[in-house]
Amino acid sequence: MHAASLVKPGEDSRDASYVRYDLLVDKYANSRQRDPKFEPKPFFGQLENIFVVRLPVARVLKTTEPTTLILAAIHSCTLVAHNSLEIQYFQKLGRTEVVDMTTIQCLIGRVKVNNMWAILDRSGALTQAFYDPDDE
Template structure:
């Protein structure tokens, strides 16, 4: 087994987007979804073959007679350090700082938008810097299927 050296490259860090309910903690409130960007490490890829009966129940596009293939990504997310990230965003730099990991998200593979790099901070050895060079044009846009109102 080969050892990993400190300057080796790891292409498993990604940027992904999800629709998140703004009022998710309020049980009786009608959900209002907003697009949020997340960063994390891709840890698993799941391939699911669903029979036609499941595809119909889940409202997945299929012709109704063949199995439907769904590919999911298992991603360990990172909790971004908001204070420093706001300062860099104002300067036009797309660097994100984090020190701790977040939850494990399982998302549709199409939510993964780009590979990102990361380097360890020189000032704080527990902190990492995510470098996203994909630019503003490589962002997800979700079409609203039903007419949501904010009443």
Template sequence: MCVYNVVHELSLCLPPSSKVHGSFQSLLYPNHIFLPPKGPGWECITSGLMTSICAALVTRFNSKNIKIGTVRKHIKNAHIEMWGRVKLMDSEEGDTIWASCVGMVPQDSRDATYVRYLALVDVYARLKKFKPKFEMRTFYSQLEHIILIRFSDDACQEFQIQMGSDIILASIRRCKLDKDQPLEALGLHFHYYSNLGRHEVIGIESIKCLVGRVKDGGHGWVVMDCSGSLARELYEGDNDFENDLR
């Protein structure tokens, strides 16, 4: 007797839809599942990282003319958590990305802390006489922290966001790509880089996928982006994510 279509039933692995114990999913981030390890955020936040977090929040609230001093005042009373992993639910399997500074990243597998993310860049940033013109550009970085912030009701009222809303940020260090990229001429999304830049904080929704990384003895490191052109996005003008928090 032959039995068919029982691969999942006989598998010793959890099915993709199984909920991991201790995981969390926010209503405002339906395409993300946050996975343990998890810990209180204040223990991991340095003064420099806190400054970057506050600056990122000011950018997020830019349409409300919120000053960084106001953010600093309210973040002292905010609930903050650090998560060790995030699963991107953009496919049946999804990428599980690790935060390099939280928990223990497995040493017996590939480094799952490097990502591709999108960010708006003002092409006239150095020309003060020109009106800002923003373009969506692709960057590669190492994810260091996944930061969940939940402000008090008083803060939410001042920021004009829904009470109890989750704001989830990512602390990253951007890969400083080399000027010479011989593999790009072959149509490959393989990018050489030598080191990482300064810390930056972005919205977790800006991270689009996990990327690979290999050592090249002659050029340093190579970031391998195999997500394909279909995973690229186009910028269609202003789209304030914080509007979803109202």
């Protein structure tokens, strides 16, 4: 896995900076009267950079010992279509998100198809992360 801002692939090499990452999304985000219910949703994007943030003990943050966060800046893919085989397609990159590094699940491939990119995610259902709301 490479951060795109740090490693530029050669002409004849693969771009190992595209990843699948899973985030918890509120199923009822458009309904303010309902309590949130979070479900995992896969996203795709280009890993731009990795940040290591060291936080000291801080009463405001309710930390009792120094903490290290590892964050990933990801330029998200704007999905435009998918086919019957659930292959996703994108034409361009959208916004940049900063997420916890542990949300990154795997590298993905991409193949140019006409004016779009097809996302090749070979991770399969058994290797995907899951969220158990009762395990907190």
